[in-house]
Amino acid sequence: ARCEFYVTPLIGYTCELNDVTVTEENQEVVINTDNHQDSFTDDDVVHFLINSETVSLQFFPNSILRQFSNIHTFVLDRSGLTQLPVFESCLNLNVMFVRHSLIPNIPARVFDACENLKVLDLSDNLITDIDDDAFVNLQLLELFIDNNLISRINNRVFRNQVELEDLTLRFNQISEIEDGAFGDLHNLLTFYLRSYAITELRPEMFGEEISLV
Numbered sequence: 704a705r706c707e708f709y710v711t712p713l714i715g716y717t718c719e720l721n722d723v724t725v726t727e728e729n730q731e732v733v734i735n736t737d738n739h740q741d742s743f744t745d746d747d748v749v750h751f752l753i754n755s756e757t758v759s760l761q762f763f764p765n766s767i768l769r770q771f772s773n774i775h776t777f778v779l780d781r782s783g784l785t786q787l788p789v790f791e792s793c794l795n796l797n798v799m800f801v802r803h804s805l806i807p808n809i810p811a812r813v814f815d816a817c818e819n820l821k822v823l824d825l826s827d828n829l830i831t832d833i834d835d836d837a838f839v840n841l842q843l844l845e846l847f848i849d850n851n852l853i854s855r856i857n858n859r860v861f862r863n864q865v866e867l868e869d870l871t872l873r874f875n876q877i878s879e880i881e882d883g884a885f886g887d888l889h890n891l892l893t894f895y896l897r898s899y900a901i902t903e904l905r906p907e908m909f910g911e912e913i914s915l916v
Contacts, residue, residue, distance in 0.1 A: 704734045707754075708743065714776060715749040716740075720767075724759045732764040746773055755781035768792040779804070786810075793817040803827045811836035826850050826871075835859040845869040852876055854900070858883040871895040878902075886910030 704723035711717045723732055736745055748771040753760070760782040768774065769792045776798040784804040789812070790796075796817045806828040814820060814837075822845045830851035838846075843864060849871050858881040861867070867888050878900035885891070885908055896904070 704732050705738070706734055706736060706748075708736075708738060708740050708748075710740070711750050716743055716747045717750040717752070718748045718771060720751070720753045721757045723757075725764055726759075726761050728762045730762065730764055731766045733766065734770060736770075745771055749773060749775045750778075751776070752778035753780070753782055759783045761785045763788045763790075765789075765791040768796075787813045789813050789815075790817055794819060796820050798822040800824045801828070805829055808832040808834070809837040810834050812839060814838065815840040817841070821845065823847070833860050838864060842866045847871045848875070849895075850874045855879045855881075856884045857881045858886070861885060862887050865889050867891060869893040873897040876900050880904075880908050882907040883910060884908050 705721050706718035707721060709717050720734065725732060751767070751771060751774045760779070761784065763784060765788060768790065772792050773795050775795060777796055777800070779801045781803045782801070784801060784806055787806055787810060793816050797819060799820060799822070802824055806825065808830055809825065811834040818840055820841055821843060823843055824847040826847050826849035828851055830848065830853060833853065835857065837860065844866055846867060846869070850873070853872070853875040854877060856877060861884065865887055868890050870888065870891060873895045875898055877896065877898040880901065882905065
């Protein structure tokens with residue numbers, strides 16, 4: 704495995720991962736970083752992404768986050784990921800994109816170590832289920848779960864997400880939303896829900912403190 708290093712305008716020092724295949728859970732990946740730009744080290748990497756033409760990650764190796772512990776923006780688009788791991792060493796992570804992959808669900812507490820995560824995009828996967836405790840340790844600002852296979856939203860998934868401003872659930876198969884499902888989203892500014900399976904949006908889904916305009 705190797706990184707191509709460069710400085711991304713407005714983002715910072717970047718590692719673009721190349722030439723690695725991960726087919727086993729807990730498989731370690733050691734990235735050769737002998738080609739750092741002058742005066743830069745692993746600790747300076749704040750933006751991480753993959754070259755999907757040379758990288759296949761059926762499972763995510765947490766050794767990447769341990770090696771680059773100061774990553775702020777993390778992009779795993781088209782990685783081939785088949786499950787979300789329990790992410791480690793991600794305290795500094797602010798933005799995560801895991802789109803166009805094969806993730807079937809969002810398990811409980813996989814983001815607990817990423818307590819400063821503010822933007823999460825899991826669009827274009829195969830997600831059918833979100834655990835009640837999937838986001839319990841986060842205070843997200845933006846959450847995108849477009850183009851998945853979700854059919855039901857219960858009233859616990861988004862509890863305590865009082866800072867959430869943007870929520871997008873377009874193009875799922877949602878046919879049922881429990882009353883109170885969005886009741887804690889007091890700062891919600893933008894809400895996108897487009898599903899041909901749902902027949903009504905009731906005020907009770909949002910609670911008394913949220914106004915629909």
